[in-house]
Amino acid sequence: MLPVVLSATFVQLLNVTIAQIAAPAIQSGLGTGPGAVQLVLAGYTLAYACLLITAARLGERYSYRRLFLLGTAVFTVGSVACAAAPGAGWLIAARLVQGAGSGLVAPQVLSLIRTGVAPERRPRALALYGATMGVASLAGPLVGGLLVGTDLFGLGWRAVFLVTVPVAAVPLAGAALLPRTRGTDGQRVDWVGAALAATGFGALVLPCALGRETGWPWWTWASFAVAAAALICFALTLQRRPNPLIHPSALRDGIARRGVLLVFVFNAGVPSFTYLLFLHLQTALGYPALSAALVSAPFAAAAVLGSRAAPALSRRLGPTALTAAALVLAGTALALAPLIGTEPGRRAALPVLAAGGAAFGLFTAAVFVLVLARVRSAAAGSVSGLLPTAQQLGGSIGVTAAGLAYLTPADSANAAFAHAMAYEAAIFVLTALIALRLRRTGSEPEQSRP
Numbered sequence: 001m002l003p004v005v006l007s008a009t010f011v012q013l014l015n016v017t018i019a020q021i022a023a024p025a026i027q028s029g030l031g032t033g034p035g036a037v038q039l040v041l042a043g044y045t046l047a048y049a050c051l052l053i054t055a056a057r058l059g060e061r062y063s064y065r066r067l068f069l070l071g072t073a074v075f076t077v078g079s080v081a082c083a084a085a086p087g088a089g090w091l092i093a094a095r096l097v098q099g100a101g102s103g104l105v106a107p108q109v110l111s112l113i114r115t116g117v118a119p120e121r122r123p124r125a126l127a128l129y130g131a132t133m134g135v136a137s138l139a140g141p142l143v144g145g146l147l148v149g150t151d152l153f154g155l156g157w158r159a160v161f162l163v164t165v166p167v168a169a170v171p172l173a174g175a176a177l178l179p180r181t182r183g184t185d186g187q188r189v190d191w192v193g194a195a196l197a198a199t200g201f202g203a204l205v206l207p208c209a210l211g212r213e214t215g216w217p218w219w220t221w222a223s224f225a226v227a228a229a230a231l232i233c234f235a236l237t238l239q240r241r242p243n244p245l246i247h248p249s250a251l252r253d254g255i256a257r258r259g260v261l262l263v264f265v266f267n268a269g270v271p272s273f274t275y276l277l278f279l280h281l282q283t284a285l286g287y288p289a290l291s292a293a294l295v296s297a298p299f300a301a302a303a304v305l306g307s308r309a310a311p312a313l314s315r316r317l318g319p320t321a322l323t324a325a326a327l328v329l330a331g332t333a334l335a336l337a338p339l340i341g342t343e344p345g346r347r348a349a350l351p352v353l354a355a356g357g358a359a360f361g362l363f364t365a366a367v368f369v370l371v372l373a374r375v376r377s378a379a380a381g382s383v384s385g386l387l388p389t390a391q392q393l394g395g396s397i398g399v400t401a402a403g404l405a406y407l408t409p410a411d412s413a414n415a416a417f418a419h420a421m422a423y424e425a426a427i428f429v430l431t432a433l434i435a436l437r438l439r440r441t442g443s444e445p446e447q448s449r450p
């Protein structure tokens with residue numbers, strides 16, 4: 001079962017970063033402006049984030065397998081439509097379809113692992129899930145740079161969307177291997193809560209994705225206000241709804257709350273770290289897409305090794321492994337700032353990037369094991385939707401915040417990069433502190449609740 005569900009996870013997150021590398025080629029190929037290209041990039045994340053919590057409850061209602069296959073089919077159709085897009089409007093709409101498919105699939109993956117894998121094998125499966133997410137987010141720039149740089153079969157930027165189709169076909173072909181769980185017939189879906197959550201998350205992600213490029217016009221601040229109002233209303237009415245999207249036990253569970261916060265803060269530093277590295281190499285230092293991807297290769301390669309070591313280290317150290325990994329990433333960001341500006345410094349930065357990649361792989365492979373293995377079973381379904389939501393929202397907000405740090409007035413491009421790396425270091429130190437709190441919570445005896 002694992003290759004089936006993990007291939008879906010891989011292609012969803014690959015699709016986030018692979019399009020970023022192809023953005024200049026998309027703009028020139030379609031003859032469109034930077035605003036349309038930003039909508040191409042933001043449309044996927046927007047639809048993805050809006051559906052996650054609702055999709056988790058739909059999986060409980062109609063079965064995880066059914067929602068997983070539906071979402072994968074929608075994603076595949078969207079990928080083909082992206083590759084065939086004749087213009088920017090078509091491409092933006094197809095990216096929204098892709099994002100909707102990913103949003104339906106993501107929470108089902110965690111639920112299928114939780115219900116279809118034996119308890120003694122579950123920590124290893126969750127570690128592989130975290131490792132897959134880490135490798136996918138790093139493989140996107142590498143694969144995207146290779147496809148755009150080589151202009152495979154003369155397809156240009158369209159190849160970055162076509163390459164996801166055969167990977168997405170794996171879950172559809174392996175559908176028979178998925179556990180056939182029954183839905184909960186008596187459980188209704190809170191559609192009012194779903195509308196409030198989708199409105200709140202959408203209104204939050206949209207200005208984060210487009211505000212910096214458009215100069216933060218009035219509508220971005222109005223969108224933030226709408227997001228705050230919708231999410232506050234959603235939270236205040238959650239306890240009074242007969243079938244809330246988020247199980248009340250998830251809000252009472254200390255491990256669940258801190259785990260969601262931990263994933264959110266960590267992703268406010270990743271993927272903005274790799275995004276800023278690519279941005280600086282290409283815009284300030286003039287590297288082609290493929291060369292910029294190769295500079296980060298040690299980070300991606302070491303992430304694989306870190307993820308392989310994660311199960312043993314997380315068993316031995318518990319949440320302390322997360323604290324150590326976050327501190328190594330903070331040190332990587334601080335060490336990288338003075339090195340990246342010169343050619344000798346970039347060579348010296350390769351082992352630094354390798355150390356950061358190993359820490360990244362360790363963290364992403366261990367965090368879901370340590371959180372999901374400790375939450376109460378009643379809250380597990382809701383947490384399966386909350387964790388990917390925190391991941392997407394953290395990533396969207398982090399890219400915006402790191403971009404603002406990078407664009408802060410500075411004496412040189414290298415000084416601007418140092419500002420951005422200071423932001424990254426601060427985020428990873430905060431991640432380490434939250435992981436320490438997770439360790440204290442995990443060591444406390446679980447109290448019985450009515």
